[in-house]
Amino acid sequence: MSGKPPLRAVFFDRDGVLNLDHGYVCEPERLDWIDGARQAVAALNAAGVKVLVVTNQSGVARGYFTEAQVDLFHAALQAGLAAVGGRIDAFYVAPHHENAVEDRYRHPDHPDRKPNPGMILRGLADWSLKPDETVLVGDKGSDVEAARRAGVEGLRFRGGDLLAFLRENLGERFPS
Numbered sequence: 245m246s247g248k249p250p251l252r253a254v255f256f257d258r259d260g261v262l263n264l265d266h267g268y269v270c271e272p273e274r275l276d277w278i279d280g281a282r283q284a285v286a287a288l289n290a291a292g293v294k295v296l297v298v299t300n301q302s303g304v305a306r307g308y309f310t311e312a313q314v315d316l317f318h319a320a321l322q323a324g325l326a327a328v329g330g331r332i333d334a335f336y337v338a339p340h341h342e343n344a345v346e347d348r349y350r351h352p353d354h355p356d357r358k359p360n361p362g363m364i365l366r367g368l369a370d371w372s373l374k375p376d377e378t379v380l381v382g383d384k385g386s387d388v389e390a391a392r393r394a395g396v397e398g399l400r401f402r403g404g405d406l407l408a409f410l411r412e413n414l415g416e417r418f419p420s
Contacts, residue, residue, distance in 0.1 A: 248376060248417060249374070249376055249377050250377070250417070251293055251377065251378070251379065251414065251417040251418070252293060252294060252371075252373055252377040252378065253293060253294035253295070253296055253333075253367070253371060253373050253377065253378045254288055254293060254294070254295055254296070254378065254379055254380070254381060254410075255296045255297070255298050255364055255367060255378060255379070255380040255381070255391070255396065256285075256295065256296070256297050256298070256380075256381050256382075257297075257298060257299060257358075257380075257381065257382035257383060257384070257387045258297050258299035258321075259299065259383075260278075260382075260383035260384070260401070260403075261278060261281070261381055261382060261383050261401050261406065262277070262278055262281045262285075262297070262321065262406070263275055263276060263277055263278060263281070263321070264276040264277075264278060265383070268303040268306075268308050268309070269317070270301075270303060270308070270309040270313045270314055270316075270317045271313075271317070272316060272317055272319075272320035275317065275320050275321065275324065277324065278403075278405075278406050279404065279405040279406065279407075280405035280406040280407030280408060280409075281406040281407075282324060282325055282327075282328045282330055283328060283330075283407045284406045284407040284410050285325055285330040285331070285332065286325065286328045286329045286330035287407070287418075287419055288330075288419065289329070289330050289331055290329070290419065291419030293419065294333045294334075294371055294373075295330075295331070295332050295333050296332070296333055296334050296335075296336065296367045296371070297318075297332050297334070297335045297336065298336045298338075298358070298363040298364055298367065298380070298387075298390070299335070299336070299337055299338070299363075300338045300357055300358050300386075301314050301337050301338065301339050302339070302340070302341040302344075302357075304337075304339035304349060305339055305340055305341035305343070305344035305345070305346070305349035305350070306341060306343070306344065306345060307345040307346070311337070311339055314337060314339070318332070318335050333371075334367065334370065334371075336356070336363035336364075336366060336367055337363075338354060338356035338357040338358065338362070338363060340354035340356065340357050341357070358382075358384075358386045358387055358389070358390040359385075359386040359387075359389035359390045359393065360390060360393065361390045361391075361393040361394035363390075364380065364390055364391065364394040364396055365394055368394065368396075375394060375395035375396045376395075376397075378396050378397075379391075379396065379397045379398070379399060379414065379417075380394075380396050380397070380398045380399065381398075381399045381401050381406075381409075381410070382398065382399075382400065382401065383400065383401050383402065383403075384400075385400070387400070388400050399413050
């Protein structure tokens with residue numbers, strides 16, 4: 245027994261964790277799933293664990309794509325998950341960057357942009373979660389740092405099969 249409370253939610257970074265990071269990905273036709281990602285999400289859903297995505301999307305700030313295009317990509321993620329009985333309960337997006345081409349996205353250090361914990365803190369509040377009931381899975385140090393700042397355990401995923409990674413790293417907290 246780990247002594248930790250049951251897992252009620254998993255925060256996932258998007259690019260590099262759920263889908264391959266091709267660099268500023270927003271076109272649904274460029275959605276390539278990480279091995280085991282859809283199955284991992286479906287297993288969490290089946291066990292009643294919330295799946296929340298926290299993603300920096302500076303491509304919006306840089307003018308590479310729009311928030312509407314990000315929403316379309318997220319709809320494609322949902323469709324791909326639905327095919328295996330999975331879903332993402334909420335998406336939290338930080339479209340900000342200090343060098344944004346549009347003023348509304350320009351911020352030197354936005355509280356939502358990882359490594360800041362704003363998106364995680366909102367997810368905790370929105371879903372009435374305690375930090376120790378959650379974990380964050382990200383592929384970058386900034387993801388793990390954002391989790392630390394929010395009081396959430398952060399796991400660094402370095403590629404491979406996400407389902408196997410979660411089983412190994414969450415142990416008994418991962419639904420069987």
